[in-house]
Amino acid sequence: MGAASPVVLEVIEGAGHAAFLVCWAGHANAELLGHTARVAGGPSFLAVSPATAQATRVLPANHTPVACTIAERAEIIVGLAADRPGFDADTARRAGIPVVVAGAQGALGAAPGIAEFAVDLVQAAGLGQLALVTEIVLDDGPGPHGLDDLTRQRALVRVTGQEIIAERLRTGALAxxxxxxxxxxxxxxxxxxxxxxxxxxxxxxxxxxxxxxxxxxxxxxxxxxxxxxxxxxxxxxxxxxxxxxxxxxxxxxxxxxxxxxxxxxxxxxxxxxxxxxxxxxxxxxxxxxxxxxxxxxxxxxxxxxxxxxxxxxxx
Ligand SMILES: [Zn+2]
The missing domain is CATH 3.40.50.10990 (GTP cyclohydrolase II)
Structure with a gap:
């Protein structure tokens, strides 16, 4: 994800299979937000590592939609990703986007979910620790066939949560x-x-x-x-x-x-x-x-x- 192209991330959560578009929040702009909203169709949130959450004083905030243009929203998300002074939980609230703080162990934690996988994914790409995540909602559910079509048509890279765990095990200092x-x-x-x-x-x-x-x-x-x-x-x-x-x-x-x-x-x-x-x-x-x-x-x-x-x- 070196370029500002989102990655399709598939996650098994409990009994369900879910898919998301993930990109580094620092790549957010009006065009990308509009694109991910159209392609994915589901709700978005920001996934952040505990360290970045502390540094930017971003805390989990209840979703409080406020009137704001898509360009303003993109600017706020980029500001958070770049750790610009003055961008904090209130800013995220004004952008109308929920923030989820990932567990400290990321994908290697006890029960990794989409937030942990998304943060590990952008971090593995060397892009920081704040991911913009949008749930993919397909007409016939997030089954494999709909995703196949979507990734082929849009030429998207596709990874699974299991692949992220395997990569962390392969590359990390394990002890x-x-x-x-x-x-x-x-x-x-x-x-x-x-x-x-x-x-x-x-x-x-x-x-x-x-x-x-x-x-x-x-x-x-x-x-x-x-x-x-x-x-x-x-x-x-x-x-x-x-x-x-x-x-x-x-x-x-x-x-x-x-x-x-x-x-x-x-x-x-x-x-x-x-x-x-x-x-x-x-x-x-x-x-x-x-x-x-x-x-x-x-x-x-x-x-x-x-x-x-x-x-x-x-x-
Ligand atoms: Zn024994």
């Missing part, structure tokens, strides 16, 4: 590296590096044997925190024994890696599927951050290989 500490254990001496996951707030750990750097293709075991198994040695699962075996092998040979993923399991006594998409990305990110680019999986764990394959780390 922030903390200091490395030397960790004497029952099994031997290990190097421990902490990673803070800004998405969940969890602190993950990467444990390495001291000679791992010299191994061209170190052995890796990915362990998901299991409070009942890890802390209390529960025999309901094999978590503790798998972790102990991996730590013993690594400490014994001096080389290898245990990635310890923390985070609250939804049900503390049971495990879900092994690694979800985000966890697999996270593991690949932390390994690459530690200059580990090729691995072999501890005890040839095929489920982990399936999750980690194709994340840029051959295994």
């Amino acid at each position: 922030l590296r903390g200091p490395e500490v030397v960790l004497p254990t029952d099994h031997g001496v290990l190097l421990a590096t902490g990673y803070r996951d800004p998405h969940s707030g969890s602190e993950h750990l990467v444990l390495r044997g001291p000679a791992t750097e010299r191994a061209g293709r170190p052995v890796v075991h990915v362990h998901r925190e299991c409070p009942t198994g890890d802390l209390f040695g529960s025999l309901n699962c094999s978590c503790r024994s798998e972790l102990d075996a991996a730590l013993a092998d690594i400490a014994g040979s001096g080389s290898g890696i245990v990635v310890y993923l923390r985070g609250r399991p939804a049900r503390p006594l049971h495990h879900g599927p092994r690694l979800d998409d985000r966890q697999a990305h996270l593991v690949a990110f932390m390994l690459q951050d530690l200059s580990v680019h090729r691995i072999q999986l501890h005890r040839d764990d095929t489920r982990q290989r399936a999750a980690l394959c194709g994340r840029g780390i051959p295994c």
Whole structure:
């Protein structure tokens, strides 16, 4: 969306499928507003990141329509996008356009909706954090056929909420590296590096044997925190024994890696599927951050290989 051409954004919200025209608010002008209104046909609002909302003192405002020309409305929206002094919530109200503040995590938040996707979309295009969003209303509903026709006729780019999530996972810094500490254990001496996951707030750990750097293709075991198994040695699962075996092998040979993923399991006594998409990305990110680019999986764990394959780390 480098040029002032809106993008069609499709979002699954609850059971419904909805589509919107999204553009950066800074591109607003009378022509664009008229165009999006004609093409989309539905109501418009501004989606803003919390940081921009704070900077521009834009707060969610009830829709209070006021008489104003489309050119005046465009000027107000552009003023907000450019963070011009004097443009604030009252200005947005005078423009007769509601403002929705997106969640701080954007599309990676717990329940992303159109506001989060729209802000991430304009931000990914390097255009700022204020999006002009207009709901697309088609005669036969926002089904795939009507959208196909619309995007073809108008030569519009089309993205989905899922694609925005995938892009954020692919490009973002998924975790922030903390200091490395030397960790004497029952099994031997290990190097421990902490990673803070800004998405969940969890602190993950990467444990390495001291000679791992010299191994061209170190052995890796990915362990998901299991409070009942890890802390209390529960025999309901094999978590503790798998972790102990991996730590013993690594400490014994001096080389290898245990990635310890923390985070609250939804049900503390049971495990879900092994690694979800985000966890697999996270593991690949932390390994690459530690200059580990090729691995072999501890005890040839095929489920982990399936999750980690194709994340840029051959295994
Ligand atoms: Zn367990």
